[in-house]
Each structure stands twice: as structure tokens, then as C-alpha cells.
Amino acid sequence: MIIQFRCERDHARRWMCRETLHVNGEDIPVQIAWTATTEPRPAGLEALFALERVVLRKGKAGGADMVKALPEQSQARLGDADVVVDFTTAERDRDSAAKLYLRPRFNGVAGENAALAAILAGNLPVIEIVNERDGTVIDRGHPSAEVAAGLSGGLDTVMARTLSMLAAAVSGAPRLVPQLAYSMGAPRKPAPYVLRGVATSIAKEIYRLCCYAPHWHVGWRYNDNSDIWQTRDLSGPAWNVLADPGNHFYADPVPVTWQGRTVVFFEDLDHRVGKGIISAIEFDGKGPIGDVFAVLEEPWHLSYPFLIEQNGELWMIPESTGHRDVPVYKCVRFPDKWERHATLLSGLELADVTITQHNGLYYMFGAWRDGTGGYSDTLAIYYAEQLFGPWQPHASNPILMDRATTRPAGNFVTIDGRLWRPVQDCTNGYGAALGLAEILELSPTTYRQTVRHLLKPGPLWTGRKLHTLNRCGTLEVIDGSRVQPKTTALLNRFRSSGKSSQPEWRGAIAKPVAERQH
Template sequence: MTYRRIVIAVLSARFMRWQERLRLSLTKQWPETEVIFRFEPGDDAQSETVTQLLTLERMLLRRSKPTLCDRIDKSASTATLETNADVVIDLVGDISATTAARVLRPLYDGHTSDQAAVDAILSGAAPTLAVEDGATGAVIVEGVPSFEAADGLTGGLEAVYSRICFLIEKALADPDAQAADHAKKCDRTKARPAAFFLRNIAFRGLREIYRLCTRSPHWRVGWRHVQGPGVIETGSLTGPAWRVMPDQEVAFSADPFPIEWRGKKGVFFELLDYRRDLGEIFFQPFDDSGPVGAPVRSIQERWHLSYPFLIEEGGELYMVPEASTSGAITLYRCMEFPATWEPVANLVENIEAADATIFRHNGRYWMTSVIRDGYGGYSDVLAIHHAPSLFGPWERHGNSPVLIDPRYARPAGAVVSHNGALLRPVQDCSRGYGKNLAIMRIDALDPETFRQSQVSYLSPGGRWPGDRLHTINRFGDLECIDGAVFTPRPMSIRRALHERIDQRLEDPGAPLLAN
């Protein structure tokens, strides 16, 4: 969809950093389009106590770093509603009389004011976000933000504003879309900001003590040999007993991808050493009875690596490890199995993407991943790219991001073809990162369309004890999962606190309580 001019209507008394960020994002997405602000008169509806809470969090939790909630000076680029605009984005909530072809209006739990998002965050809930057609009231797109990385009210609002920007872009890209079964207006019980702040500080303190006492979460890999249908096909963890791959006290293991390549069998996985807090890709050799020998390092970079997705192409073995902090989705080729790999191509650049998962469908290559723009959670925005070959060129799906929902977005392993259907394992992160798994069936997929539906749901416990279930993969008869358990640290609280205090003395800017 092309536009000549987009006008963003905002309150003059409440012009915020996220609104300017929206303008810059739209300018980047539609470089030939003029994107300008219209400043509307009106009072700032934000309560003084909320303003004070955001100011306090900025000083204490953010060390005065800029946030998307900050007020900023008016932009010099302004317009009137009489300006011939193709679209007006109404961030005020009551723009109606306009000569624009269309008005798009964000909704927060069905309300036009973002105070509804504040109420939701203060009450401990994530609001449903949407964009409606200002003329008809029809909801075009909607989503739910993830608060897995949110820090206080500020972090919650940054997640909200970031995802509203994504939804506005989706509504502009597909003006004929219409959300099905969208959520109705929701009124939350109003919470007191002061009480929220005290609870948040208390929670941060308790969380830090918990982290000082435990390796939390301590991920571990489960494996078994299974004949016939496995977890993805049955939607169940039942069957042969799960056994735990050899573990290390100073490191955790996660994201298992089993493989048998040229007579060698084993599992690639992420190994994170707690002392370095940086993930690397290792390989655990297997024989028919289970793990044999010590794990072998396969890929090490300056940045964190995890989720070693594997794909065979043209008689060669390739890997696409998660490396979101590198700013690219990189393809590695195996030079000598399993320990020597070399990067051969950046499939997608200038992207903060995690858990890229590639599969073939209808003569094309498809890649799902979760993306973020520096704000909000890591598990709620599903992006899709597609290409004629593994090596590209990779194009963004016409409706990407196709989904904003922490329940069904983040990949949890390879896509499996079963009885003519593509089954996609996903992480349900709505109650926290990697808590549960769902198996989704891809019902429609082409360069402009994506639909999926849930066929089964899996939770840890019973045959796989712990409080998280994170990844499922299989190669041949070797099936692997992972999850997290409570593991005490091999040091006292007193020693750990002394280490943190010593760190603070060496670096006064270091937080005494971890973020």
C-alpha cells in the first residue's frame, strides 16, 4: 500500500518520545511518504501520581536514561487536518471531522485513552491492543504485548507503545484487514501507583535474593529413544521415560536439536556458562544407548548464541543459531562435523530476531522468528520471511509481523509435516518465558497470508518435572525436550552479596539489585 501523506494527531500537552519514534518508523517503512504531526489542544489526562511514578522509576530503575514515556519538544513538522492526508493516525482519541481518506485509532482494552493500559499494568495484567477504523469502528488488527522483560510501569508502557507502533504499521500495510472475534472493552480495577511501586521494589529485592541463592532458571535437556509418533504428533509427553542429558553445575543446557550426520549421532544445544553469561553452541555425541563422552564446542562468537536450528541443503549441513544481539540472522555451513562451522551468509540484516526456524512449503523457503525493536518482550511479535532458496533473497511477509501475542508467537522447534499438515511448536510465554508449549497447525501460508490454530497444549510436570517446557525436536528415533528446575547455587547468600557490593564499589554505576 502506498501513501502520499500521513498525519499523526497528538496532544500538544503530551507529546512523547514513542510518538516521534512512530513517525520515524513510518518514514522508514514508506520512504516516499510525507509523515507529519498535527498538534491538538487539550489537557494532559495523565494523573499526577502516575507522572511521579514514571519520574521516580526513571531516576531509580533507569538511571535517568531516556524512555519511550518521556515528554519531548514539539516537532517542527506540523500540519492541519485540512491538509490533504491519505490517513490520519488519531493518538488523541476523538478526531472525527477530517478530509483524510481514513482515520486509524489505537485502542487499549477497547478504550481510546492509554490510561486504560496504565490501569491494566498497575493491576498486573497485559492490555489487549488494537487499531480501529475511525469511521466504522471496525477493529483492523489487534495483539497482546509481552511483559516478560518489563521493568515497572515504565517497562510495561514501553512494551505497549512499541507494540502499538507495530499494529499501526500492520493496519497501514493491510487497510482491508479485519480482526476476527476481537476483545470487547475492558475496565480494570484501578490500582494505586504508590502501592504498585512498593510491590515492584519488594519483588525486585526478593527476585535478586532468589537469584543469589539459585541458578534460576536452570535449563536442562531431556532425551529418549521413541518409535512411532512422538510429542508433536500425539500432543503428549507420555511414552518412554525421559532421561536428562549430562549437566554441569556452572552452566545450563537448552534448545536441543538432535541430528545424525554421516554416521555421527548427537544433539546440538546451547550451553551457557553462568560465570560468563554468554551462550555458545555445543554438540553432545550419542550412541544407541545415550550420551557418550564430553560435549564438543561447535560455534563461539562475541555475542550470545542459542537455538541451533539445523537444515540440510544440497548435501551440506547448515545451522541458523539465534544471535539477536548481532543484528542479523546468519547462516553457518558445517565444514567438519561437529566442531567446525563458518558463516556463509546473512539471510536477513538489521534485525533483532530470535529463534529463526526455516521450512519448505509450496516450492518456497519460509522462516519464522520473533522480533523486537529494542523495547518490550522477546516472545510476542512473530515475523515471517520467505525466499526462493535457502540463500535468498529473503523477503518480508506482506503482513509481517503477522502476530503479536506471547501465547502463540515464539518458535519452539522445527516445523513438522504430519498427515498433510504443517505442525509448528511454539512457546506459550504469557505467564513467563518458556513456561509451556503449544502445537499449532499452519492453516494458510502464502506471501500475504498466515493463519494457524492450536491442536494441542503441553505443560511440564509428571513425566518431565520442573516449571518450564521450552523446546521440542526429533531426528529419527532420538527425541529431545528441555525445561528448567530449581538448582541452589554453590555459595552462601552472604558471599554472593559481598561479591555484588564489591562490584558496586569498583563501578558505582553498577546496580546493587539486578534488573
């Protein structure tokens, strides 16, 4: 197979100049047929991109950078391909003999200017892959913007995710096309947009000099009555915050009762080294007791310690995207000793792995990434007859690209025979809100879900974000982020140094969140 990209010669960008597209585990050759420009770009666009490269990316190359010398291997003739992907706004080449003629659209409109207009309006566009021969939409997705710095970064992210979707469309795998609404705001002019972004970037750098960012914290409460899944909001008993030392953050809390003890496991990240480990603290029915203690550390970053019981044993599957695998650890001494037992999947980035059993099979959900674009917008599902596999990919992987409904946010629950899962809503940034999604259909070949309820930070859970939900018995846990001045961590260490060898925050029961200042 040969894939041909049709791109405008006068606006050649780094993301276009590729020799292959990774499809079904193989690198398929890509040719580029350069065409004439069909519509001009905004005046001064490339100068603004150059400014962003210096200020926002510290000189690092990006996919939106212009390419002046076109690669010789990219020269191709129109018509010499099995699949044509037309990135221009020109009419379809009706003489093309390609078996498949695709055109990406951004909020329903073809061309780079359409993608830029959406970004300038303050939102990354909905991407559609359209079969130009009959007008059908083969796939549709809405990317997340965690790595989209500025206008050029937004364009880079959009095109990276467009290539991800194209690989899936070309693979022949059945696509489960979601219904996603366009966000059609009024676009701003490029210069004010870029200058504002540069100013915001400088402000963030100053903020990071003064504060640890992001700084996640764990909320907990005992709720003897209805839980969040019943109330569909954060009402009920006041939330407490698990105290941290200031220069560490705690996130992704997962409670479990095992061998008569209730323990909450969580990501413990030291801001000074930027790497997470898995730590834990015990609860006694009233709150946390004893000290926070480390339970699992690797040379790479660990987070999201998903727990599952199998054959009378307790197992942990922490996020291990930095090592590009999905490992499983066996608890050999509860709660503080774990040993690596097996690798369920390898050679891929799959974040926040969460497993459920449904109709006799195990299903593994995770936020999938192919090395580019955002971290929270693409869902992949795998299934197996046994926990330890072999695990097979869902027929339509990647299942879904939608920043609002993709990334796992805690354990599955069953309510009145219906399966639900919490999802991260990253519409307004990573981990900004929680969605409660009902799974309508799940099999090795099908998947449908719908978000019924949305939970956001507010008076009942102050802070800036909300991105994990779990429960064990009457103990409910969530997490969010807050402003954490670096001086607070220094003050905590100073206060604790004169009292004991252990910092005073360890084992402390924090005030209800409503009493805290943020």
C-alpha cells in the first residue's frame, strides 16, 4: 500500500514531511504530492510561530514549523497511490484511481485555515475524517490540549491527532463514530492571540517559581448514607483533605479493605524530582492513622494504583507509561510489599488502566497515546478471558477520541444491573472535572457510552480541579488541585524540625475542605 498526502507547497510543515504512517503495526510508505496554494494564510503567521518557538518552546522544533527545502523523497505525482489524504481545500481529483480518498475537516471545514480559526476562537476543533467519494464521516474526534502551547502548538496537536485518526481509518478497523458538537466561537486575530499566549506563558513561569504546580490533594469522607453515584453531586458529609508535606502532592486515591485493614493507596510525587511513587496510609473508620508510607517505587514514574482481587490474592496495576507497558504487581505482604509478577501489555502508552468483568470477559480501559498529541483524549480497550491474558485489542481500537469522555477516573460500578465508569472531563484542562458515564454496550467488537452527569469543583469541594473518584465501604475518596506556595513547604519543614524527627503532617487528620484557605 502507498499513502499519498496532498499538501500545499508554499505552506509545507514538519508534520507533513514523513516517510511512513504506522498502520496495524506496520510502517506504510507515505508520498507527498505538493499542490498550489488554494487560500492564503493570515498575515504574519510564520513570524508569530517563530516567536512562539523561541519563547514557548525554548527553540525546540515543532510540527507546525515551516519546511523550506522540500525532501526529495516526498515528491510524488498525483494519482500514484492506493490512499489519498487531501489536506487542501481544492476540489477532489476526480481522475484519481485511489481506492480511498480522504479529507480531514476541522469543525466541518477543510484546510489549515479552518483548524487555525478554531484555535483562535479558543478551542481545538472537532476533527472529522471524510470519505470524499460519498461524503460519509469515517471517524470523528476532539483532541485534548495538554501539550498545545500557543497557536503553533495548537496546530501541531490538531495535526498530530489527525494523523492518529487517519491511521485508524486506513487500517480497515470498524470505526465507532461518536456524535460531537462543534464549538463555534468568534476567532481572534493571530497577533493578539499569540502575544497573550506569550504573556500567559511568562506568568506561568513566574507562578512556578513561587508555587509547586500542579499540586494535587486527596479528599476523603465517611458517608453512611447515599454516595456520589446516587446523589450525582458532591453533597453529603464535609470533605477532608489528606495532609501532605507541601513539596509532595498526593493524587489518584484508591481505597481497599484487605485482611481486616482499610488502606488508601495513591500517587506520591516529590516536586523536587518530578517522579511519582505509590504510597499509602491506613484508615480506622474515623480517618487516617499512622504515617504515610511508600509501597512501590521504580526507576520510572508510577501513578494511578488500580487494585483488583483475583484467586484470593491482591494485585496492583500502576500506571507505567514512562516504561511503555502495563505491569501487574502481587501483594506479598499487605500493605507495604509488592513484587512485579507479569507484564499484561508492552510497547505502548496506556494511562490509568482500569479493569472490569462483563459478560464473562475481562475488559481493560486506558487512555492511549501514540507518542504525539495530548495524553487524555483517546480511549483504547483490551479484553481477555483471564486477568493475566492474553489480552486482545478491541476490534475498533482506538475506540474513541474525545477529551471530555475518554480518560478513566476510577473504578467501574454497577447500579441496578447497569455498568458505569467515572471519566475525566478535560474540556477545560487536564483533570478539570468528572463525568459519570453509563456504558450502554460493551463487547470485543462494540462499545457505546454516554455521560449522564458532570461533577465540577465548587463550594462543596474547593480547589481548581476534580479528577478521581473511588469508594470502599462507606469511605469515599476524590482528588483535585490547589495553589501550593513553596514557602508553605519550607515552613512545614521548619516547624517539624523542632518537634520530632517525623514531619508533623504525617498521619494528621486535616480540616474539612470548607475550612481551608486556597
